[in-house]
Structures are given as structure tokens and as C-alpha cells.
Amino acid sequence: LYEPPFWGTVAAALIVLVPLRLPVLRRWSLAAINFGLLALLLNGVQLVAVAAAVLAAYLLLKLVERGRGSLLAVGLGIAGVLALFVLHKLPRLAADLGLEDLAGVLRIVGFSYVTLRFIDVSLAVWESRQAPGLPATVNYLLPFHMLAAGPIQAYNEFVDQPSIGPKLSISGALTACERIAAGLFKKYVLAVSINDLFLTGFRGRGWYFLLEVQLHYLWLYLDFSAYSDIAVGVGCLLGVATPENFNKPYLARNMIDYWERWHISLSMFIRRHLFIPVQLWLVRRSDGRWPLRSASLAFLVSFGLCGLWHELSLRWLLWGLIQALGLSACTAYRHALVRRLGRQGVKAYLANPWIRVLAIVFTFEFVAFSLVVVRFPYEGYLR
Amino acid sequence: MAVQNSLWLIDGIPWWQFILRVLWITAQLSLVLWIGKRGALFFYQGF
Numbered sequence: 184l185y186e187p188p189f190w191g192t193v194a195a196a197l198i199v200l201v202p203l204r205l206p207v208l209r210r211w212s213l214a215a216i217n218f219g220l221l222a223l224l225l226n227g228v229q230l231v232a233v234a235a236a237v238l239a240a241y242l243l244l245k246l247v248e249r250g251r252g253s254l255l256a257v258g259l260g261i262a263g264v265l266a267l268f269v270l271h272k273l274p275r276l277a278a279d280l281g282l283e284d285l286a287g288v289l290r291i292v293g294f295s296y297v298t299l300r301f302i303d304v305s306l307a308v309w310e311s312r313q314a315p316g317l318p319a320t321v322n323y324l325l326p327f328h329m330l331a332a333g334p335i336q337a338y339n340e341f342v343d344q345p346s347i348g349p350k351l352s353i354s355g356a357l358t359a360c361e362r363i364a365a366g367l368f369k370k371y372v373l374a375v376s377i378n379d380l381f382l383t384g385f386r387g388r389g390w391y392f393l394l395e396v397q398l399h400y401l402w403l404y405l406d407f408s409a410y411s412d413i414a415v416g417v418g419c420l421l422g423v424a425t426p427e428n429f430n431k432p433y434l435a436r437n438m439i440d441y442w443e444r445w446h447i448s449l450s451m452f453i454r455r456h457l458f459i460p461v462q463l464w465l466v467r468r469s470d471g472r473w474p475l476r477s478a479s480l481a482f483l484v485s486f487g488l489c490g491l492w493h494e495l496s497l498r499w500l501l502w503g504l505i506q507a508l509g510l511s512a513c514t515a516y517r518h519a520l521v522r523r524l525g526r527q528g529v530k531a532y533l534a535n536p537w538i539r540v541l542a543i544v545f546t547f548e549f550v551a552f553s554l555v556v557v558r559f560p561y562e563g564y565l566r
Numbered sequence: 567m568a569v570q571n572s573l574w575l576i577d578g579i580p581w582w583q584f585i586l587r588v589l590w591i592t593a594q595l596s597l598v599l600w601i602g603k604r605g606a607l608f609f610y611q612g613f
Contacts, residue, residue, distance in 0.1 A: 353577035357584065360591050368594040372601050 206346035214318035334448035348422035366412030438509035457485035
């Protein structure tokens with residue numbers, strides 16, 4: 184997506200949005216720009232279909248705002264979006280149904296992310312009874328600079344951002360440009376070089392396999408965080424709030440810490456809409472007798488689904504279950520530590536630099552090896 | 567002091583730091599364009 188149409192849209196957005204200080208005009212202009220990028224990527228019929236879908240989402244959210252039958256509206260909306268999500272994730276099914284064109288549109292708009300944004304806005308409107316206007320619906324669901332790989336901005340955060348940010352200063356522009364340049368450098372120089380020079384899709388043997396496990400994790404971080412660097416940089420230039428998605432994930436000292444540093448917007452979504460509701464439900468059902476078991480089961484459900492969100496496949500489900508295992512083990516270890524050492528003892532334990540380094544290395548390796556599960560060439564081994 | 571500042575500072579940043587940062591951005595983007603165009607493998611084989 185980071186090709187001429189994208190950079191053309193960035194340039195157009197800069198020219199239009201930077202001098203524009205009137206909130207209503209800014210909202211509509213940004214919506215036009217968001218649609219502008221899609222207009223460059225889609226044909227006429229596809230563009231009309233996307234416009235109709237956004238209009239439908241807008242009307243549905245208005246219905247939710249009114250209150251009567253809102254549960255039904257939210258349910259129907261989310262069910263419809265999930266059906267499209269399944270089509271998006273199973274292109275062969277889409278082809279069998281003769282819906283290749285639709286699948287093409289879903290791919291271009293980054294429908295995995297749109298799905299999560301739609302769920303977030305539906306539930307937020309259901310709770311707050313305040314639906315977005317038409318331009319805000321477009322700007323929330325299809326933000327052009329977050330289309331390719333997120334982040335997934337929380338709707339409540341989107342609403343809370345000031346309608347006009349501070350004026351773009353020279354030093355602000357410089358920092359934003361540095362961020363974009365660093366993102367492009369990470370993606371097109373470092374990540375591309377690591378991928379082309381070292382990664383074999385885990386076909387190497389012996390020590391090379393172990394080396395590739397490390398390099399693959401390094402490559403993934405450089406490639407993925409680069410997207411969010413570019414998105415945040417563009418957002419800063421345009422005065423459009425864009426959440427950070429990474430916070431030094433290699434320094435995570437356990438899996439809970441890791442998920443607060445890696446793909447932050449996704450893990451916050453999981454926490455809000457999957458982990459906390461499931462855990463609360465389980466705790467209530469068991470009268471709070473098995474907090475550890477409830478947390479583990481909630482991790483299992485939420486990260487199992489998180490794996491399937493990445494791809495509807497067994498390998499990604501397995502990846503999700505491994506994440507859940509790591510998170511559950513971390514929670515259990517924490518409980519055991521508190522029981523054995525007491526609160527003060529745990530403080531001293533956490534402050535110990537050797538334990539810290541060991542924990543960081545262990546977490547790094549756990550994540551690196553868990554990623555092998557999704558990229559390993561099973562074809563040669565399974566019949 | 568304020569007048570002197572305005573001579574040596576660009577929006578709160580010393581001019582030499584400003585130029586260094588612009589050069590750093592340019593260097594990164596030049597490499598991106600160069601490698602992006604030729605491909606990383608070609609870049610490696612070129613050596």
C-alpha cells in the first residue's frame with residue numbers, strides 16, 4: 184500500500200488539512216481524502232459498494248443510538264461484518280461463491296482491521312448512545328494512513344481527540360518526517376535485507392535454524408513496527424491522532440509485559456472485548472473460587488480467537504494457544520512468587536538485574552519460537 | 567538573548583542540529599529509494 188497512490192494521498196492531505204482550522208471542514212475533508220485513496224485503488228463499482236457499506240454502517244449506528252432494538256442492530260451488524268470477515272479470510276470460499284471481486288475490495292480496505300474497528304464502534308455506541316456523524320464514520324472505519332496494518336484506534340480514543348490539534352511547527356514536522364523516514368528505512372532497507380539475505384522459511388537445519396528463529400523475530404518487528412512508524416508520522420503531520428502500536432517489545436520481561444508492548448492496539452482490543460468480559464463471566468459463574476483457572480481460560484478463548492483473526496488456520500490457532508499458555512504460566516508464576524516471597528520479596532525479585540536479563544532473554548526466545556509455528560514448512564513432514 | 571536565540575535556533579532547535587536531522591532523513595530515504603529500486607539481494611551481490 185505504501186506506493187505512489189498512498190504518497191499522493193499524503194501530499195494531498197498535507198496541502199488540504201494543514202492550513203484548515205475549522206473542525207467541520209476538517210472532518211469532511213479528511214473523509215474525502217480517506218475515500219480519495221480508495222478511489223485510486225478501486226474501480227467505480229467497487230467504490231460505490233464501499234460507499235454504500237459505510238452508509239449502511241452509519242445508519243446502523245444511528246439506529247443503535249436511538250436505543251429501541253439496539254441490541255438487535257448491534258448483533259446484526261456484527262454478524263454481517265463477521266460473515267464478510269470469513270469471506271475475506273477464506274479467499275477460496277469467496278472464489279467458489281463467485282465473490283472474487285468482493286474479496287478483492289475487502290483485501291484492499293484491510294478488512295481484518297475494519298472488522299475490529301466496526302465491533303469497537305458498535306459496542307461503544309451501544310454503551311454511550313452517541314453515534315458518529317457520516318464523515319466521522321468514514322474517518323474512523325477507513326483512515327487511509329492506518330489502512331494497511333493498523334493501528335486499531337479505540338473508538339472512545341477517536342472521539343476524545345481534540346477536533347483541531349496544535350498548529351504544525353517546524354520541529355514537529357521534522358520529528359514526524361524523521362519517524363516516517365525511520366519507518367521506511369526499517370521496512371525497505373533493514374527488513375527487506377534480512378528477509379532476502381537470511382530468511383529461508385525455516386528450511387535451514389541445525390544452528391542455522393536457531394539463528395533464523397532470532398532473525399525472523401527481528402525481521403517481523405522491523406517490518407511491522409515500520410508500518411506503525413509511518414502511520415504515526417503521517418498522523419503527526421496531518422494533526423490526526425494515531426496511537427502507538429509498539430513500545431520496545433524486545434525489553435518485555437514476561438508475556439503479559441510483552442502484550443503490553445507488541446501490537447498494543449490489538450492487545451487492548453482483546454483486553455476490552457474478549458479477555459475482561461470472559462474472565463468476569465467465569466469469575467461470576469465460579470463465585471471467584473478459581474481466579475487462576477478463570478484467567479487461564481479467558482486467555483485461551485481470547486488468544487485462540489486472536490490467532491484466528493490473523494488467519495483462519497490451525498497453525499494460527501496453535502500460535503494463539505501458545506500465547507495463552509505463556510500468559511497463563513506468567514500469571515501462575517506471579518501468584519506463586521507472591522505466595523512464596525511476599526509483596527516485599529517480589530519487589531526485590533523484580534529489581535534484581537540478573538533476573539531481569541534472564542527474564543527478558545527467556546521472553547524473547549519464547550516469542551521467537553512461538554512465531555516458528557506459523558511459518559514452519561509443515562508440508563515436508565505431514566502427510 | 568531572545569534575539570540571539572532566534573538567530574541560532576530554528577523553532578527551538580539549534581541550526582546545526584536541524585541540518586543534521588534533515589541530512590539523516592535524506593540519507594535514510596536515499597537508501598530506501600536505492601535499495602527499493604535495485605532489490606536487497608542485488609545490493610548484496612553487488613559487493
